[in-house]
Every structure is written in structure tokens, then in C-alpha cells.
Amino acid sequence: MLNIILLGAPGAGKGTQAANIIKKYKIPHISTGDLFRATLKQDNPISREIQKYINKGRLVPDKIVISMFKTRVQRPDCRSGFISDGFPRNLFQVKALDGYLEEINRKIDAVIYLKLSSAESLKRLTARWLCPSCNRVYNMITQPPKKDSVCDCCGVKLIQRKDDVPETVKRRLAIYKKETFPILAYYSKQKKLLTIDANAQVAVVSNRIKSALKKAKNS
Numbered sequence: 260m261l262n263i264i265l266l267g268a269p270g271a272g273k274g275t276q277a278a279n280i281i282k283k284y285k286i287p288h289i290s291t292g293d294l295f296r297a298t299l300k301q302d303n304p305i306s307r308e309i310q311k312y313i314n315k316g317r318l319v320p321d322k323i324v325i326s327m328f329k330t331r332v333q334r335p336d337c338r339s340g341f342i343s344d345g346f347p348r349n350l351f352q353v354k355a356l357d358g359y360l361e362e363i364n365r366k367i368d369a370v371i372y373l374k375l376s377s378a379e380s381l382k383r384l385t386a387r388w389l390c391p392s393c394n395r396v397y398n399m400i401t402q403p404p405k406k407d408s409v410c411d412c413c414g415v416k417l418i419q420r421k422d423d424v425p426e427t428v429k430r431r432l433a434i435y436k437k438e439t440f441p442i443l444a445y446y447s448k449q450k451k452l453l454t455i456d457a458n459a460q461v462a463v464v465s466n467r468i469k470s471a472l473k474k475a476k477n478s
């Protein structure tokens with residue numbers, strides 16, 4: 260059994276790495292984002308409760324997130340373990356998770372933290388630009404336009420979405436750091452934290468994760 264938590268700075272490539280891990284270790288990916296979306300498609304007291312918070316633009320309370328997670332872990336595919344992404348996101352959730360896993364005779368085996376420098380996060384997260392005329396999307400790192408900041412098809416000057424401008428991204432990064440720091444400290448104290456340098460290509464990062472997990476499993 261392998262119970263993993265995946266933490267990663269925005270832009271660190273968490274989704275891609277999660278996909279590699281589930282393939283290699285044959286464990287399901289539990290993403291709170293997916294859980295929310297799946298729950299909201301149903302009509303029951305929990306989904307109505309969640310909808311209320313979303314309508315008000317507020318965070319869904321810890322107790323709802325925790326209960327959603329518990330329900331998910333009880334499904335048969337989690338018998339071999341899981342990789343959790345987006346949960347826990349604060350110390351209250353961390354402790355609730357630990358308590359619950361203890362109840363069912365399980366524990367977190369490893370916490371993978373994809374570490375990315377702020378400069379690299381900023382570079383990756385502000386790389387998306389689009390053409391206001393034809394909506395074609397460019398990535399200034401991986402798929403830049405032929406001519407600087409101008410659409411290949413229409414010659415129109417490219418623009419950025421509000422979410423992708425440096426000020427917004429910087430704010431997001433600051434919130435992420437503040438939220439994540441106590442969680443890292445907690446798992447580091449428990450000697451479960453595997454810090455992976457994510458300032459590299461996907462395949463390189465993937466290999467780093469594999470060898471760190473191997474070491475952790477053998478220790």
C-alpha cells in the first residue's frame with residue numbers, strides 16, 4: 260500500500276507528475292478539484308451546501324472537504340493506496356487526515372513536494388498569451404509566435420488573461436507559500452517529506468520522484 264500526498268508550487272507540473280505516479284504505482288489520483296466537480300453534478304444535501312459557498316465566492320469549510328475525502332478513500336480502488344492532490348491544504352485538514360487514517364489503520368507514507376523557484380513559477384505561469392482576434396493561444400516558452408508578441412495568423416498584438424498577468428500570479432504564489440509552509444514543516448518533522456527539485460524537464464522530475472519514493476519505501 261502506498262498513501263501519498265502531492266504538493267507542488269503553482270506551475271511545477273503537478274498534474275503531469277500525478278499522472279506518471281498513478282501509472283507506475285497503480286494507485287488512484289484523488290484530486291479535490293475533481294471531487295468537487297463530481298459532487299456538484301449530483302443533487303444531495305452536500306452538493307447543495309457546497310454550491311452555497313461557491314455562489315458566495317467563499318472557501319468550502321474544512322469539515323465538508325474532509326468528509327468528501329473520507330468517502331472517496333473508502334472506495335475499493337483505494338485499497339492499494341492513493342495519491343492526494345489539493346488535500347490537505349491546511350494544518351487542520353492535515354491533522355484530521357492523520358486521525359482518520361489512524362482509525363482505519365493506515366498512514367501517509369510519503370509527501371512529495373515539487374519545489375520550484377518563485378522566478379521559475381512566475382515565468383511559467385505568465386507564459387500564456389492569446390490573440391484577441393482569433394483566440395489562438397501561445398506559450399512564450401514552449402510555443403511562442405514567430406514574430407514577437409504578434410499573432411502568426413492575424414498579425415494582431417497578443418494579450419494576456421487577467422489570471423496570467425504577473426501581479427495576479429504573484430499574489431497567487433504568495434498565498435500558496437503562506438498556506439503550504441506549515442504543512443511542509445509538519446511532514447518534515449515526521450520525516451515524510453520528499454522535496455523534489457522541479458526546475459527541470461518533466462522526464463527528469465519524474466525520475467527524481469521515482470528514486471525518492473524508492474528510497475522512502477526501503478527505509
Ligand SMILES: [Zn+2]
Nearest residue numbers: 390393410413
Ligand atoms: Zn490571431
